[in-house]
Amino acid sequence: MLKKITITGGLDKDGHPERVQRLDIGAGEVVGVVGPTGSGKTQLISDIEQYADGETLTGRSILIDGQTLQQSVEVRNLRHLVAQVSQNMNFVIDMTIEEFLIMHTQVRSIGSPRQIIREVLSMCNELSGEPVSLTDNLTRLSGGQSRALMVADVAMISQAPIVLIDEIENAGIDRLQALEILKGKGKVVLLVSHDPTLILMARQRVVMKNGGMDKLYQTTATEQKILADLLRVEKYLSRLRDHLRNGNTIDPKDGKEEWCYGQNTGTLSVKHQ
Amino acid sequence: MRFVIVAGTPSSGKTSVMLHTIRHLLKDGRSVAACKIDCLRTSDDARYRRLNIPVAVGLSDYICPDHFYVANLEEIERWAQARQADILVLETAGLCHRCAPAVYGCLSVCVIDNLIGMETPQKVGPMLSTADIVVVTKGDIVSQAEREVFRYKVETVNPRARILDFNGLTGQGSIRLKNEILKSRPLETITGKELKYPMPAAVCSYCAGETIVGRTYQMGNVKKVDFGGLEQC
Ligand SMILES: Nc1nc2c(ncn2[C@@H]2O[C@H](COP(=O)(O)OP(=O)(O)O)[C@@H](O)[C@H]2O)c(=O)[nH]1
Ligand SMILES: [Mg+2]
DSSP states (O other): OOOEEEEEOOBOTTSOBOSOOEEEEETTOEEEEEOOTTSSHHHHHHHHHTTOBSOSTTOOEEEETTBOTTTOHHHHHOSOSEEEEETTOBOOSOSBHHHHHHHHHHHTTOSOHHHHHHHHHHHHHHHHSSOOOTTSBGGGOOHHHHHHHHHHHHHHTOOOSEEEEEOOTTSOSOHHHHHHHHHHTTOEEEEEOSOHHHHHHSSEEEEEETTEEEEEEEOOHHHHHHHHHHHHHHHHHHHHHHHHHTTOOOOGGGSSEEEEEOTTTOOEEEEEO | OEEEEEEESTTSSHHHHHHHHHHHHHHTTOOEEEEEEESSOOSHHHHHHTTTSOEEEEEOTTSOHHHHHHHTHHHHHHHHHHTTOSEEEEEOOOOOTTOOOOBTTSEEEEEEETTSOTTHHHHHTHHHHTOSEEEEEOGGGBOHHHHHHHHHHHHHHOTTSEEEEOOTTTOTTHHHHHHHHHHSOOOSOSTTOOBSSOOOOOOBTTTTTOOOOSGGGOOBSOOOOOOTTSSOO
């Protein structure tokens, strides 16, 4: 199992050494990657995916447990170093979830797949909140269900030690839980995002600028407090969404429920009368 | 000169992949010439020309594009040599799955994409199984799980090939393909080299321009469907 990856020795778009000259990410850690479009996020990810050794545009080298591509036979033999989950990805094959998961476990030479497949399914359903069953067809899943299944599959079946999560802000899944699961499986997680909740979920984040890694931050105590608030807001929104989607109204005169937002405390509550 | 033969299913990303890769070869100071073989028309030549390299097009017109391709390999080689190319990239029409353009001594690259379906690597057959390098594109729009299964299917059909993931939109993977090309041994001449997989025979009246359907219009090497002995007249 991989212990850490190191990104080192890169240049920015002007050919100057990037400010962050070395970034280490350990197994089970999440690093956020932030910066405006064109700042170099995609290239950074691409360097990692290609296991760059000084030859890409940025001149960066990626080390896996301190070794370069040339030195590391073990990693070279890994068919997939990086697993990706992004908003642009969809399942395209016409098959049931079960048929496909069996196929994937066979490819990974997993002997008795039943148990793992059951775990993937329950993880998927926990993440998406819109349950699927093993007999559902892959191509009919909603965006949220697809992303949830992708995360569960990456966590349980894929061998790739590094997971890249690219802008899944609106994916309709429990993102905090998804990150916890991936961390728990000892994956190195990189999280590219513009979404404040997601960005603050990463303990460290690297700020991209002009093609280079410009700054490296740890989340501050204040940011963590803000994160807790944001998560409460999200929970509130999701309950509100379900409430309205299920055909309910919010009218105190109904005498059933009153939804309020505590403006001073930043807390949310649902009051039952 | 290194002779790179690029085959693959329609719209799999052959041109996109080679454009990115040629750009890296040029950056390394190599001189590259590109030739495209197609049937009736192509616009790939315009895309290669944007790289400011010598570009040729061969249209097979009324002849099978794969037979046309083999019959012109020497001429294409000579054309590229006259332009002082270190590397010749030959993109084939990529239409018929019966044929494989691979020639011993050349570097054959097969480009297929993640969207063509899990059973298609089996169907593509010799074009895939004779390739030295298999480039798999469009991984950016399917799930990780599908990528892994698809790769396995490709390995089953061709266990010897190097398999490279490639994003034809961003060029991710192009440095690795460039390195594979530079690692391959230059070819002295294509004359006398052998196809890895024989082409199908096709000498019948339709080859010679016949257009009417019916047994009396058919001559030469004609093969009929075997319906199991029940429906023959
Ligand atoms: N999303 C995506 N599209 C690609 C990729 N590679 C190629 N394409 C697109 O696929 C289409 C066909 O590509 P082209 O290079 O012309 O394929 P060719 O017919 O095999 O030469 C074009 O619209 C490309 O932009 C890829 O990796 N991902
Ligand atoms: Mg083309």
